[in-house]
Amino acid sequence: MSLAEEYTETSEGSRLEQGVAYIQHNSRAYLLIAPAAVFLLAVVGYPIIETFRLSLYQSPADSNIETFVGLQHYVEIFNSDIFYRLLWQTGRWVVVGVAGKTLLGLLIAIHLKGDIRGRKFFRTAFLIPWGIPYAISAVVFRWIEHPQFGYLNAILLKLGIIEQGVGILGNPSIAWLGVVVADIWIGTPFMAIIFLAGLQSIPQELYEAAAIDGAEKWHQFRYITLPQLKSVVLIATLLSTIWTFVSFDVIWTMTGGGPISSTATLVIHIYQVGLQNGNLGRGAAYSVIGFLFLFVFAIIYLRIYTRGGDEL
């Protein structure tokens, strides 16, 4: 075993030399990731760093003067009521949106899984929302929900459920639901596709084994499908959470964050504060806070994901 010992010993030479040698040894690996890494650094690295930097400055958009203010933006944000309201509104937007997309996506995926007649038609049809520009979808939804010209009201009126057009997007209590519905519609196809892929990778034999073990359909779903889909669901919901958190087009197009800011999320507010009203520093500080939220969330989430023994 002397040989093994020889190789387990840390070899001589400085840390730096070791590092250089290591990189040389793995040069191909590093060369291959280099273009992507450099590209990202160049394109989004600067904006991200700039965002962090700006968050420490007072920087109105209509002048070129920047004043260093340290953490003042952060202090003010944490002391403002609006921040906590935005957190709550962002939270419900993300939770309801992701839950909706996940459940609907799951429902669709389960029904598309089998070898059904017209499978191609159904699968293609369910993908349609994915192919419509978000902004257009949002316009269409705004218009479907229009209190006077909208299809939704027309249907409800026809069914006699309401007597007068209701303005979902004009009611500060429920406007966010009107927007979430559109977001769910837009985001569901992607989830359905991922879940469908996940479902198809579950071996049929597991269901057969469970059937023989006496499992009813519901048991099979509960004890086979769900656990088997766990990692897919985790990854898909993580991505979806991130995407929903940072989504802008839909809310902006449908309500602009209103009425009375009731549909505003952090990102909408950042846009209003930073770009519309020109308070770049404040907007940047909000951006950093939003990022930190997502980052911590993602780390915890990935922990859960990898804890199951799955490799990253």
Next chain:
Amino acid sequence: MIAMLLLLGMSEVTLSNVSKVYDDNVLAVEDLSLAVEDGEFVVVVGPSGCGKSTTLRMIAGLETVTDGEIAIGGDVVNDVRPQDRNIAMVFQSYALYPHMSVRENMSFGLRLSGEYDDQIEQRVTEAAELLEISDLMDDLPKQLSGGQQQRVALGRAIVRDPDVFLMDEPLSNLDAKLRTQMRTEIQRIQEELDVTTIYVTHDQTEAMTMADRIVILNHGELQQVAPPERCYDKPNNKFVAGFIGSPSMNFFEVSVTNSGGRATFQSAAVEFTLDADIPEGEYTLGVRPEDFVAEDAGAYIETVVDVVEPMGSDNFLYLETANGSKEVVARVDSEYRPKRGDEIALGFHTEDMHLFGPDGKRVELNQIQRTESV
């Protein structure tokens, strides 16, 4: 009604004229009738695609029956769901639930049927002891070796105390050594539990060593149902003869001429006569590799040695008939070691030979006596 019979433990399995046609008009099983007795260990063998799995899956209720009836414990179960048949099945891929520990895998069925926790615990523990996997109970399937997974699959079947065990090539994913070991184990457990068992394999060694009776299928049709020795000694037809036994039986096409109760067998490599009153015509003669002897024993075949494979305890000879038309395999004592190219006369006793008619059916030669050399 079913439940009552099950309580009585009457769990013979009967297939009456069962056929299966898949959606795309594949006739997988044709007019199969079979009665498996209570407690019997039946092995279904046959080449790939012959309908073994289909048969088993119909019994399990995983495939619908196109025609005919399947009964368990005397009751027709064609329309009973798998959940309600009180069977257990072991799959080729084990189909263990990957996200459940060994214990959870084994107790899943019991839990679903609402057993009490301590009852479950006890049965799972017993089964684990029986299978010697007690110290693996908290592992996940992927942490186990193939053989261990196999045991868990078996354990999952056992704990449910089913009326019928169904196993579809349960050993085919194991390596040779483990396979041998698990073979003995399954037999031991089945004997212990005395549960009706239907076991599918395409490995004839498994069939030979494990079965009370072997069911041999080919192209969805039944070829023979009999105890292993009988299938080996008296194969019903040429297919069974070739399928059972390893290496396979050697076949030779021969012409038979009959002159007054004495039949003469003749081909390029063989010629002998014996007291047997059979119709003249073309026959197939079969001799098992292990029935060859190194000297003329009444009948013989002239051959040239091609390859000698020493197997430790015996040698396998691969030979060609003298005119080079046919490959012959012989298994001989390890002391007998011809060289490549040696010409040898491979003898056999005519009472060891098998004869099949033009339709492939076995021809009985009860009157065969020790042959006279030609």
Next chain:
Amino acid sequence: MIAMLLLLGMSEVTLSNVSKVYDDNVLAVEDLSLAVEDGEFVVVVGPSGCGKSTTLRMIAGLETVTDGEIAIGGDVVNDVRPQDRNIAMVFQSYALYPHMSVRENMSFGLRLSGEYDDQIEQRVTEAAELLEISDLMDDLPKQLSGGQQQRVALGRAIVRDPDVFLMDEPLSNLDAKLRTQMRTEIQRIQEELDVTTIYVTHDQTEAMTMADRIVILNHGELQQVAPPERCYDKPNNKFVAGFIGSPSMNFFEVSVTNSGGRATFQSAAVEFTLDADIPEGEYTLGVRPEDFVAEDAGAYIETVVDVVEPMGSDNFLYLETANGSKEVVARVDSEYRPKRGDEIALGFHTEDMHLFGPDGKRVELNQIQRTESV
């Protein structure tokens, strides 16, 4: 220089004190020296994880060598890239390119090396004929059965006309029957092409039947290099003895007392004396299942029958020693068929027995004579 030697066809493979330590400090192969002669068929066996694949991959150039030298055709190739070693390799998983037809798979390497089209065509056609896959040339790998895929993998290796064939468990994905068949085929082809071949397997049957010489590894260390019969008849140590032969050799711990050149072997189940002058102490006694006989043959073991496995041509007996401490396997004539629970004395001739010292090394008993019963 290498190229010249290759043209001369000198393609012996030499490993001198080769070691391999993986990045994570796993010592996979330790100080291995081995010389494979030109045209020789060497089979490397050993249990899982013993370093077989690592050895092969170092020869192929797919793994770097940590220490020592590897030479092909007399030239050290430690730093030669795989593509420049003029070797061909057959992988356990075949590693056929799934998106290429059989023809494309086989011609890929030739095409890369810039052969002329008609040259390629000719060599591929020849190889296909040799392997009897000429009518599969336009199929994709997934359309082929396991055996056919295996042939294609072999074909891909053959067409390149390499100096050395390397094969890593090429048959382990096939079922028993096909395995037997391909075994003969590979041997035939290797003999025909006369190419130096290093063949890795963990199946000792393959090792026994195919090898000119067997290389047995355990824990990365060489155990024995010798022709198959020698490994079977005179295993170097207890590991080899247990590894070669199926079912495995039975081992018994015995105490030996020596009184004037007569050694007495004694344990709970065995006791006999013979003329042999060996040091007193604890030994391991080995008897192969096929060396047992149904009567006392000088020495015997008292056993109780557990399971009888009829294998057609013989029966395997699984027995327990009288005091129930040990399982014993015996292979006996198919006519001998004891029942479960029968007590029998399992005899063996002492010249068939093997003896291993406390360090596991073989102890030669040249002076063993027919024993006297105790």
Next chain:
Amino acid sequence: SGDGGSGGDGDSDGESSGDGSDGSTQSVQFLTMGVGDNIKQFFEENNTAFEDEHDVDVEFTSVTWDNARQTVNNRVDGGEAPDVSRWPARWIPQLVGKDALEPLDDMMDGEFGEQFYDGVAEGTMYNGSHYGVPWAASNKCLYYNKDVFETAGLDPENPSLDSWQDMVDAATQIRDSDASVPALGLAGADAIETGSQYYHYHWSHGADLVDDEGMPVVNSSGAVDALSLYTDLHLEHNVTQSSPLSSTRQDIRQLFENGDLGMVIGHVYTGLNITAAKENDEVDFDYGIVQVPRGPEGRYSLFTIDTLAILSQSEHKDLARDLIRFYFDEERRFQYSKQKGFLPVVEAVGERSYFSDSENWGPFVEAGQYARARPKLGNFSEFNDRMVQAIQEALADRKSPQKALNDAQSDLEDAME
């Protein structure tokens, strides 16, 4: 000449463009917004004419109003500013803050500047300089649907709609009648125009947005009365279309144009649109136009001026001036106002009988006397957003008008420091 002030620039322009363009023709970039089908041809023809006259290329771009502001900012920041651009006068302060605009006093203080109505010319002033040339103006009147009035038993020809109270009375009567449409359109969505609609009420109650120092004064008692009136229309009198909070100004205009609304405050083109639709048999109802109702402290019509500006990044400032002069030919101004439906900014055009005698145009020309523009603030958009929020809070009955305006006042004070 008027070019004198920028002579130096002009010279260097000439040189650089001469060097840079390698003999190819110069080009001038002309950015404008919201060019719809009705006016597209006008620009195409005139641009071609200008190109022929000056032997240059006009690179004409139109962007939508929704993203006009961002486009302008982006192009300015990206160093890709157009030479000539048109935008609302209220953007001037912000752009001046960026040093993006060329002062045009040379033109506006000269003969050229005299053609404009005084109030209009005033609208392009900021920090003592003109930063644009008035291009178009719009103001508001109150439209009413004669058919609806008739159904409700109101006089369709001479309705009594002089004061806000008159309007409320009429609306209440419509509400209680057989008329199946809402009486009044009320904008409440989260958009700048919600402010525009409300300011009529605000100003006419004597309230202001900012004082002379530019500090917010949005919660005066008059303001509270105004907002109370605005919200009562919905909450108390229930005379508006359903869900004002989700209705933009365009929505209620559209409702009125479809004949589905009793009254609405609108631009001149609402009338033009209805006239066109009636000609196409798409709608069938009669409408009338009266002045925006009077409040206790007077009557106002929200006035918006668009201007043409020359950007300081421009390298063709002389050419840019030529382009502006070209478009201010009187006949071209007439055609533009007529086709586009904006009020004339040039006196000579406004006096033409086409406008003063027209049923559609007449009331708007008359409304010129009540015109009032939004205050010129660098951050007016932020200011307006906060006001809209206050309006919404009151409309949604989340806060009393007093509270909503108080909160707005205090937030705005913070923001204005």
Next chain:
Amino acid sequence: MTMAGHDRSSLRKVRLYGVLIALLGLMMLPFYAMFSSTLKPESEIFAAPATLVPSDPSVQAYLQVWTQTDVLLWVGNSFIISVGTVVLTLLLAIPAAYSCARNDFVGKRTFLLSVLVVQMFAPVVLIVGLFDVITQMGLFNTYLAVIVPAAAFTLPFNVWMLYGYFKTIPVALEESARIDGASQLQILTKIVLPLTKPALVASITYTFLYAWNRLLFVLTFLTDSAKYNIPRGVFSMVGALQTDWRMMLTVSVIGIIPLLILFAFLEEYIVAGMTAGAVKE
């Protein structure tokens, strides 16, 4: 007895299709609203309440749209931008994902995680900084001004997805090719990429749609109307005074058609690609 079995399975089928059609109806409602409106005359679009079925359907809009709008130009630009984004993204993502799938090196985890970080900023939040980058690179008002940021935001998903898929390709295939004499590049182009087809299709679809659907970058970095894509084109039709809804919706519907064709052909691959890539990773 057998009848009962048939009943049960056909009942299950009825229920399956029932749910499917209900779901489809729900999902299709907005699309229906869009499509049916294109068949109405302008005045009917603003009928209050809306007419659920066009009273006098007409394909007029589809005949006019070609002359009244630049829809063909927009579709063309959309393709240019989407294809450009796909090409750029794949050029960057493939080597990176491959390297991570095949090697274990210090910094790999960090790389994979920090790639994910990019997703945690809304593009709109970074737009000011992006604006600097784009103008500094001299890309303003070129197609690349849209392609470059779109590629940056699609890169993370692509790297992860391809990384997952590459890991499922047996190393033995590559070793085999090496022994066959293939160079590193040949291994990638002749062995690995052909086998990655499903994942590539899924990747391409995702990236293509991202670029196809996104308005922000075009809005911010392209002011030249000759370079507008479909969403930008549609948005240019939203006017302060007047929006031609019928034309706008018609353009939107036309914009979906190429994608429908794409979906219909690629649906199987998309699912298969996600299966191995996104799901197994």
